[in-house]
Amino acid sequence: MATLPSKAGAVTLMDFARSIDPDGKVARVVEALNQTNEILTDMAWIEGNLPTGHRSTIRNGLPSVIFRQLYQGVPASKSSRIQVDDTCGMLTGRAEVDQDLAELNGNVNDFRYSESASFMEAMNQLFVSTLFYGNTNTSPQSFMGLAPRYSAISAGGPNKQNIISAGGGTANGQNSVWLVGWGEQTVTGIFPKGSKAGLSHEDLGLIDAFDASNNRYRAYAEYWRWKCGLTVRDWRYAVRICNIDQAGLVADTTGGTYKLIEYMLRAIARIPALGMCRPVFYVNRTIKEMLGIQAMNKSTNALALTQGAEQFTTTFMGIPVRLCDQLLSTEAVVS
Numbered sequence: 001m002a003t004l005p006s007k008a009g010a011v012t013l014m015d016f017a018r019s020i021d022p023d024g025k026v027a028r029v030v031e032a033l034n035q036t037n038e039i040l041t042d043m044a045w046i047e048g049n050l051p052t053g054h055r056s057t058i059r060n061g062l063p064s065v066i067f068r069q070l071y072q073g074v075p076a077s078k079s080s081r082i083q084v085d086d087t088c089g090m091l092t093g094r095a096e097v098d099q100d101l102a103e104l105n106g107n108v109n110d111f112r113y114s115e116s117a118s119f120m121e122a123m124n125q126l127f128v129s130t131l132f133y134g135n136t137n138t139s140p141q142s143f144m145g146l147a148p149r150y151s152a153i154s155a156g157g158p159n160k161q162n163i164i165s166a167g168g169g170t171a172n173g174q175n176s177v178w179l180v181g182w183g184e185q186t187v188t189g190i191f192p193k194g195s196k197a198g199l200s201h202e203d204l205g206l207i208d209a210f211d212a213s214n215n216r217y218r219a220y221a222e223y224w225r226w227k228c229g230l231t232v233r234d235w236r237y238a239v240r241i242c243n244i245d246q247a248g249l250v251a252d253t254t255g256g257t258y259k260l261i262e263y264m265l266r267a268i269a270r271i272p273a274l275g276m277c278r279p280v281f282y283v284n285r286t287i288k289e290m291l292g293i294q295a296m297n298k299s300t301n302a303l304a305l306t307q308g309a310e311q312f313t314t315t316f317m318g319i320p321v322r323l324c325d326q327l328l329s330t331e332a333v334v335s
Contacts, residue, residue: 034121035325037128037154042180042280042322044152044188045197048229053087053143054190056233088192089134091127095121096209099218112220116201117330119215119224123199128326132178146178147331150240159235161293162270163334164263168243174331175244175287177260179267179319181237182278190229199226237277239267242334247284260291264316268284279319284327288314291321 048054061080068074095115102108134145153160168174180187191197202223209219232238241263264281271279283291291314295303302317314321 001188031046035125035208036323037124037326038322039077039128039180039280039282039324040124042182042278042320044184044278046188046190047195047197048058048086048088048140048190048193048231050085053085053192053229056084056086056231058082058233072119079091084231086190086229086231087136087143088190088227089130090110091123091130091226091228093123095119095222095224096207096219097221098209099206099220102220108220109187111224116222119222120199123224123226125326127226127228128324129317132324132327134230145230145233146238146240147176149232149235150238150242151334162236162239163237164239164241164266164270165334166244166260166263167242168245168333169247170333171245171247172330172332174242175246175249175284175329175331176327176331177241177244177264177267177287178282179239179241179264179271179279179325180282181274181279182273183237184233186234186237186277187230187232190231191227195227199224236270239270240334241267242331244287246286246329249290257290260287261294261316265302268317270317281316281319281321282324282327283321284329285325286329288321291316 005100030235046054058259059079060080063079064075066074067078078118083207095112097112097115102111124301130142132145133147134142135148136142136144137148150159150163153163156163182188202225203315204221206218207221208216209221210216241260244260267281268279271277292312293304304315306313306315
C-alpha cells in the first residue's frame, strides 16, 4: 500500500505524542533550545519615514568660518549633508496543525499555545542574529546588521576608529564585544512607515491547507510577522571590540592576555557623549562568564556584580553588560 508523502513543516502524530503528558494534558515543554538575548529588551525603536525603512540625513561637512578684519568681507559657505537609506526585512512564520490532530485530546488551545511559543523564540533568535550579522549584500530580503557595518580596519571608512582589535589569531574562532549607545539620533531599531512595531500574530482559525500532493485538509493556522530593521544614524555610537581569540579566552580568567577591561575602557572613550544615548555592552556567554569571575575577584573596581530581583547584573563603569547567545565565538578575523 502506498503511503502519502508528508508535508514539510507539518506537526505529526509523533510530535503530538511527545507533547502530551501521561494524564492526557498538554505537557509543559522544557525549552532546551531557548536562548538569552537581552538586547531585545534594550533596543530603542522608531517608525521609519519610508514604506520600506528609514532615510537618515547626516551632516558630513561644516561651513567655513573666519576671523574677520575691519573692512574685510566674509565669504559665503554652507554645510554638506548625505542621505543614507536603511531597509527593513519582513520576518515571518506560519503554523498549520491538522484539525483532527489538534483536537485529539480536547486541548486545542493549550496545544496551539505550546507550538506558538516555539515560533516566538525562533523569530527572536533569527532577529538578534540578523541584528549582529545580517548582510543585505548576500541576503537582500533581511536587513543590514552591525558586523558588516564595522567589518574593516585597514581599508575601512571613518568608522574604523570604532573597531578595536584585541589582536586575536588568524583562525575563525574570534569573539566580539559590542558597545551600543541606543537613541533616536544614534542607533535604533526601525519599522516601516505606517506599520506597527513589534511581533504581530494572526490566528487564521480553521483553513483549507494542502498536503504534499496538493490535496486539501482542514487545519488550524497561525501567521507570524515582524517588520524590522536597524539604522545607525551616527556611527560614533557603536563600538566593536573584535578579534578576541576563543582558544585563549577560555583559559584566561584574569583578563591578562586580552586585557578586556582596557579594551572596554577604550570603547567607552570612543562614544562622543554618553549622556546623548543609553549605552549597553553586549557579550556572549563565554565572555560574560569571564567578566563575572573578574568581578568576583575584585580585579577592578570598575567591574561590578550587583544583585536585584533575584538575579545578578554585571556592570562596567556603570554601563550594563548584557548577555546575547546569538553572538558567535566563531567569527572571522577583522583586519
